[in-house]
Amino acid sequence: MNGIKVDINHLKKGEVNLGTSIMAVKFQDGVILGADSRTTTGSYIANRVTDKLTQIHDTIYCCRSGSAADTQAVADMVKYYLQIYAAQLPPNETPTTEIAANVFQEICYNNKDNLTAGIICAGYDKKNGGSVYSIPIGGSIHKQDYAIAGSGSTFIYGWCNENFKQGMQKDECVDFIKTALSEAIKWDGSSGGVIRMVILTEKGVERLIFYPDEYQK
Amino acid sequence: MSDPFSINGGSAVAMVGKDCIAIASDLRLGNQSLGVSNNFEKIFGFGDKCFLGLTGLATDVLTLKETFRFKTNLYKLREERSIEPETLANLVSSTLYERRFGPYFVSPIVAGLGHKDNKPFICGFDSIGCIDFAKDFIVSGTASDQLYGMCESLYEPDLEPEQLFETISQALLNAVDRDALSGWGAVVYIVTKDKVVKRVLKTRQD
Amino acid sequence: MAGLNFENYQRNSYLSTKGFATPRATSTGTTIVGCKFPGGVVIAADTRATSGPIVADKNCEKLHRLAPKIWCAGAGTAADTEMVTQLIASNLELHALSQNREPRVITALTMLKQHLFKYQGHLGAYLICAGVDPTGAHLLSVQAHGSTDIGKYQSLGSGSLAAMAVLETNFREDLTKEEAIKLCADAIEAGIWNDLGSGSNVDVCVMEVGKDAELYRNYLTPNVRSQKARSYKFAPGTTAILRESVRDILDVEETVVSFDQMEVDTEA
Numbered sequence: 259m260n261g262i263k264v265d266i267n268h269l270k271k272g273e274v275n276l277g278t279s280i281m282a283v284k285f286q287d288g289v290i291l292g293a294d295s296r297t298t299t300g301s302y303i304a305n306r307v308t309d310k311l312t313q314i315h316d317t318i319y320c321c322r323s324g325s326a327a328d329t330q331a332v333a334d335m336v337k338y339y340l341q342i343y344a345a346q347l348p349p350n351e352t353p354t355t356e357i358a359a360n361v362f363q364e365i366c367y368n369n370k371d372n373l374t375a376g377i378i379c380a381g382y383d384k385k386n387g388g389s390v391y392s393i394p395i396g397g398s399i400h401k402q403d404y405a406i407a408g409s410g411s412t413f414i415y416g417w418c419n420e421n422f423k424q425g426m427q428k429d430e431c432v433d434f435i436k437t438a439l440s441e442a443i444k445w446d447g448s449s450g451g452v453i454r455m456v457i458l459t460e461k462g463v464e465r466l467i468f469y470p471d472e473y474q475k
Numbered sequence: 476m477s478d479p480f481s482i483n484g485g486s487a488v489a490m491v492g493k494d495c496i497a498i499a500s501d502l503r504l505g506n507q508s509l510g511v512s513n514n515f516e517k518i519f520g521f522g523d524k525c526f527l528g529l530t531g532l533a534t535d536v537l538t539l540k541e542t543f544r545f546k547t548n549l550y551k552l553r554e555e556r557s558i559e560p561e562t563l564a565n566l567v568s569s570t571l572y573e574r575r576f577g578p579y580f581v582s583p584i585v586a587g588l589g590h591k592d593n594k595p596f597i598c599g600f601d602s603i604g605c606i607d608f609a610k611d612f613i614v615s616g617t618a619s620d621q622l623y624g625m626c627e628s629l630y631e632p633d634l635e636p637e638q639l640f641e642t643i644s645q646a647l648l649n650a651v652d653r654d655a656l657s658g659w660g661a662v663v664y665i666v667t668k669d670k671v672v673k674r675v676l677k678t679r680q681d
Numbered sequence: 682m683a684g685l686n687f688e689n690y691q692r693n694s695y696l697s698t699k700g701f702a703t704p705r706a707t708s709t710g711t712t713i714v715g716c717k718f719p720g721g722v723v724i725a726a727d728t729r730a731t732s733g734p735i736v737a738d739k740n741c742e743k744l745h746r747l748a749p750k751i752w753c754a755g756a757g758t759a760a761d762t763e764m765v766t767q768l769i770a771s772n773l774e775l776h777a778l779s780q781n782r783e784p785r786v787i788t789a790l791t792m793l794k795q796h797l798f799k800y801q802g803h804l805g806a807y808l809i810c811a812g813v814d815p816t817g818a819h820l821l822s823v824q825a826h827g828s829t830d831i832g833k834y835q836s837l838g839s840g841s842l843a844a845m846a847v848l849e850t851n852f853r854e855d856l857t858k859e860e861a862i863k864l865c866a867d868a869i870e871a872g873i874w875n876d877l878g879s880g881s882n883v884d885v886c887v888m889e890v891g892k893d894a895e896l897y898r899n900y901l902t903p904n905v906r907s908q909k910a911r912s913y914k915f916a917p918g919t920t921a922i923l924r925e926s927v928r929d930i931l932d933v934e935e936t937v938v939s940f941d942q943m944e945v946d947t948e949a
Contacts, residue, residue, distance in 0.1 A: 274824050274826060274828045297830070299824075302842065304824075304830065305830045305832065307832065309831075325826065325828070326824070326826075327794075327797075327798055327824065327826035327827040328826075330827070330828055330829060331794075331795075331798045331827060372801075477701065477702070478701065479696060479701050479702070480702075480704065523928075523930050524930065571760075572760055572764050573684075573685060573686045574685075575685055575761075575764075575804075576685065576687055576803065577686075577687055577688060577689030577690030577692065577693045577694075578689065578693070578704055579689065580704060599737075601704075601705075601706050601732065601737070601759070601760060602704040602706065603704075603706050603760040604764070605706065605730075605758075605759040605760035605763060606763070607730065607737055607738045607741065608741075608742075609738065620735065623735065628913060629913045631909070631913075631914070634914075637917055638914060638915075640920070641914075641915040641916075641917060641919050641920055642913075642914070642915065644919075644920040645915055645919065648920070668930070669929065669930050670927055670928060670929050670930055671927070671928040671930065672925065672926075672927050672928075673925070673927075673928070674922050674924070674925050675922070675923045675924040676920060676921065676922060676923065677920075677921035677922065677923050
């Protein structure tokens with residue numbers, strides 16, 4: 259193992275970067291994912307309405323941070339693997355979030371020298387209800403009640419730790435995420451735009467969008 | 476040190492006239508500032524009315540000349556006809572792009588008339604095979620900056636063969652006189668539907 | 682024969698360690714844009730190709746056809762945009778033929794992004810990909826590293842900032858086809874005037890649902906060269922000639938002579 263160096267801060271020149279604020283939180287009925295919508299190349303905002311919440315399966319989503327190209331490629335791979343896997347399951351059964359997260363982990367770990375990808379995988383399945391997994395750069399995996407990641411997350415570690423509550427109601431949880439991300443966006447230059455959310459419950463998928471006028475009080 | 480494109484020196488230019496084309500190059504081969512040969516032609520014929528000019532690193536010029544001689548000979552055997560200038564252009568493009576991550580240090584130009592319709596065609600390439608289709612003129616080599624200037628001012632469309640010869644010759648001559656790495660003689664091909672005239676020009680020898 | 686050849690790579694990187702410069706490729710220091718309108722999509726590009734500070738081509742084509750109704754505008758390394766586009770166009774046609782369906786924009790985009798990701802950004806192709814297919818009109822963009830974006834209006838290339846300024850101020854959801862074309866052309870013109878890497882003319886391609894794609898080559902020509910005031914024709918004989926050789930080109934005529942019976946000795 260000696261001599262292996264991982265330059266976690268390196269991005270290839272001119273690479274499109276998701277200097278991001280992303281999070282996923284468990285609540286009473288399932289899980290909610292949230293993200294800002296800014297994509298940057300250097301100081302230029304390449305896309306101000308990015309969708310960083312990517313569907314992996316029916317009720318499994320991921321939040322992407324790091325290199326846009328790397329995270330899209332990894333998400334596409336996991337999506338493909340889950341399609342093959344789901345086709346082999348008995349009728350009316352779907353892959354668990356745990357499976358999806360572990361596929362992410364496997365790919366991120368095996369290719370860690372070539373990837374700049376910080377991913378939060380979250381979803382709802384009948385067996386486990388809502389669950390949240392964090393797969394940071396390097397390819398480790400962490401099961402959590404809530405996860406925050408991306409450059410903007412550094413500003414909200416303390417606030418989230420103080421204000422997170424187990425088993426929140428839906429509206430309460432949406433407010434929690436909205437407040438957290440609005441602070442992250444406020445302090446982090448590479449985060450911005452709208453706040454996107456995806457709510458994953460037994461009932462399926464619900465998408466929310468919050469514009470700056472609303473969340474910037 | 477220096478740029479591989481300008482170790483050996485040399486320039487070439489092609490122009491379109493009325494139902495004719497002209498392609499010309501200098502004759503110098505050098506090693507940095509030392510002149511080595513005054514008889515290094517950079518224009519090669521493929522079929523009767525189709526020509527390829529190659530400037531840049533001399534070793535790559537010769538390698539590519541042979542590569543294209545080989546490829547166009549095989550083409551002629553397979554197709555039972557000579558290669559068209561448009562086809563040669565695409566052949567040059569794909570041959571160069573094959574070496575995308577380790578290119579030949581050359582800037583080729585292609586000029587010719589269509590074999591059946593005698594339609595004039597010229598084009599140029601960068602070292603990795605991007606085609607520059609031009610309707611007027613194409614320049615390449617160490618005096619390309621000077622040639623751009625000469626051609627932009629001297630060129631006019633629809634010149635007759637003899638007029639085109641004077642224009643391309645003066646453009647080349649005056650451009651290479653301002654380039655230390657080009658010169659030492661020049662050669663011009665004027666291609667019309669029924670003949671190819673090759674002229675060796677009287678030039679400065681310094 | 683197929684595929685890339687890395688033989689000269691070692692030689693060239695040895696050369697560059699010895700201090701030799703690396704070759705400069707023609708780049709399309711470009712402005713390209715695309716914008717959607719109800720019932721279709723339009724893309725546009727300028728026509729300048731540069732090699733360092735030199736304008737290599739004053740009227741090049743940056744609008745590439747991937748399929749009859751899927752077109753893309755390319756910025757970055759000119760050879761890469763051209764070759765990557767030709768490769769995907771070829772594979773897309775084979776795919777459409779084998780599936781017996783019209784090709785989709787998302788298919789083209791996926792093929793492009795997977796190819797570019799494989800090369801880890803070493804292929805410098807930045808593309809705005811647009812078209813109509815059985816699922817409607819689409820506008821997407823791909824960056825060299827293989828990331829993609831979706832949007833109702835997009836711009837790429839060195840003039841993208843100037844173009845985006847125009848798009849951000851004038852874009853509406855309910856643009857008519859004519860307004861969308863005007864908007865794209867205006868955005869490209871912003872690049873032509875304000876970006877040094879962009880110039881010359883505006884090319885436009887319009888793709889409408891249920892119609893054939895329309896390419897307007899040189900839709901705007903705001904930089905026409907004025908008539909030269911003086912001719913620089915030289916008197917015949919100006920250039921001194923040392924030697925002349927003439928090669929006459931003769932037409933070979935072939936006629937097929939038909940005859941009724943071949944004389945064959947059947948006795949022996």
